[in-house]
Amino acid sequence: MNRSVFLLIFISFIIHNGCTGPNSTETERPNIIFVMTDDHGYQAISAYGSNLIDTPNIDRLANEGMLFRRAYVSNSICAPSRAAILTGKHSHINGHINNGSVFDSTQVTFPKLLQEEGYETAIVGKWHLKSEPTGFDFWKVLPGQGHYYNPDFRTPEGMIQEEGHSTELITDTAIEYLDSIRDREKPFMLMYQLKAPHRQWWPSAEDIGVYTDHDFEEPESLFDDYENRGTAAKEAEMRIADHMGLTLDNKIHPDSLAKTGIEEFSPNIYPRIYLDVYSRLTDEQKERWDAYYGPINKEFVENTPKEDELTRWKFRRYMEDYLGVVRSVDRNLGRLLEYLDENGLTDNTMIVYTSDQGFYLGEHGWFDKRFMYEESFRTPLIIRYPSVIQSGSENSDLVQNIDFAPTILDVAGVQIPGEIQGESLTPLFAGNNTEWRDQLYYHYYEYPAEHAVKRHYGIRTNRYKLIHFYYDIDEWELYDLENDPQEMMNLYNDPDYAEIKDSLHLELEDLREHYRDSDELTNQFLQRDLAEE
Incomplete structure (x- = not known):
């Protein structure tokens, strides 16, 4: 019997017998940690071959688990993607088609189903669905997009504010939940969801300036003219050259920008948002911030780049800050992995690492997402499950975020409702793709x-x-x-x-x-x- 067939039989035995048999206890069922970042392009993960950044802790998951080469979303925008993940259904079925919608929290979701079957469920970090989280024994989430620095959090007891960087604070809460809040008599499912690296990319104090001297390779299509595409590509307002905010995104103070004579893309909104976010900083945080961004502002005023050089300057500033917040994600993921190791939780915990969608890092001259083109449509996906998935394995089948819910339910030994549109990925863990889809x-x-x-x-x-x-x-x-x-x-x-x-x-x-x-x-x-x- 070859290894793939053996692994498939082993997975089936664990999921459908070992986890739910009459002699099993709740604590023998696998724990699950669902890690989701926001707008983390696969191009910024070294396990995917990135030359932009090293991500050793994300890479560790890939080295010890399975890296999916062709994972995609069903609707590349934050809230609808989250709704699709929770329900296992496309946007037109779960009803959450855009960021303006309010998620119908009465719907069946995989956390609710896990909860009904004896799992302890929790979510910390970004929720972004407007309605109150349901199906969770513990929740502490950012309101809306949330802030990078000194963020507010929604809790069942009301709103609270904490001092620090959101990536650090969300990780602190995740570890606190695992260490002292959860019911240790039950298996747990934790959704650990970070704001980073969402726009406007405010790095933590530890990560400010880390990539100042990095040599960034420009995408071949940075100056794409969309000549051989249609109206949609030409009219989209996400070009680094024209639509990225010098104040909002590149951290040029409105007073500095005024001295250059350059008009901001959205002069009545972008400068105000920048100043509002800056005002949240403590005096100590401002001192660190100004020490780095002050000289950048001074140089920009004295030697203001023009035309293509301005685009290149904005791309570089974008990469310095975007990768700065990705570095924080990776470092804090390492803290979580270390906790699992030190507390004997690694072997019986499946970890899913993904993003709510892909992101443009200068390809086609763009930032943001939304399009069905690859950089936006495709998302990172890495799954580590030591007792089931062979370390260092890869998969190139067409998988989608509607598959996450049925996969988690399948691994937990919970029946998958027929209304779910996604498919469990568990056959792919052992390389069995004979009946897998060939369309998305x-x-x-x-x-x-x-x-x-x-x-x-x-x-x-x-x-x-x-x-x-x-x-x-x-x-x-x-x-x-x-x-x-x-x-x-x-x-x-x-x-x-x-x-x-x-x-x-x-x-x-x-x-x-x-x-x-x-x-x-x-x-x-x-x-x-x-x-x-």
Whole structure:
């Protein structure tokens, strides 16, 4: 019997017999820690081959578990992604289509199902779903986006504020929960969800300036002109050159910016937000902040870059701060892993590391996410489960965030409801992909809105991607990902791809029917959005 078949039988035995048999105790069931960052692109993880940063603790999970090469989201925007993860359903089914929605917390979620089956459940950090967390024995979450420094937290007892950096504070709470709050007679499921590295990328004191002298390689498409794409790419407002805030994002004080004569992209909003966030700092924090960013401001005023050089300057500043907050994520994950090691929890705990979506790190000249293009659509996913997953393994199947809920339920020995649209990843842990999907469905709704990314839906297969942009346009895009992995050439009207295009249209129709999405349902959501405006 080969190793893969043996592992698959072993997984099935553990999940469906060992965890739920009459002689088993609750403490024998696996613990689960779901680690989710916000806007962490796979390009900023060294386990994925990044040359931007070393992430030794995230890499440790990959070295001791399974790294998924082709993990994707179903809707690349923060709140809908979180709703999809909790419910195992696409946005059009769980109803949470954009960041403006309020999550229907009466829905069935995997934490509720775990709780009903004897698990202790907790969530700390970013929630971002507006309604109160349900299905958790313990919760302490950021209101909305939350703040990097001296953040407020929502708790069942009311709002509290703590001094420090959010990544450190959320990790402190996670470790405190594991150490002194949880019921040790029960297995636990902890959702450890960080704000970082979400915009506006405010590094902790320990990480300020760490990447000042780093040699960043510019993406080949930093100065993309979108010549061979459609309207959506050209009109999106997420270009580093034009839409990244010198005040909001690059930490140029509004007074300094005024001296240069450069007009901020959003002059009535960006400077105010920067000053509001800065005002949260303590005197000691301001002193450290000013010691680093003060000279940057001075140099910017005295030698203000222009045109392409300004874009390069903004890209560099973006990378210095973005990677600074990623470094904090990795370091604090290391603190959590160390706690598990020291307390004998490593072997019986499955850890899932992911992000709520991907992120542009200068590709196509962009920052942010939202598009179905790869850097936004694709997300990091690493799973460590020492008793089941072979260390150092990799997977290249098409997996999606709607798969997280059924996977966690499956590992915990909890029945997966038939209404869940995702699939358990447990067969892939042992390399059994004979019945795995070869298509993914995506649908993005948040337009008109910040960054002006058009509404669109589409299909991704192992090689091709077909996207339909709609609402105020009606345009299709087709990409051959094997020959054009950076998605620079729309082939929709190329006669050489006519047969492939027709086939993909049929496959997309079937996929929409499979996931119960339709133009009629889309119009219902559109009418709902218009009524709420």
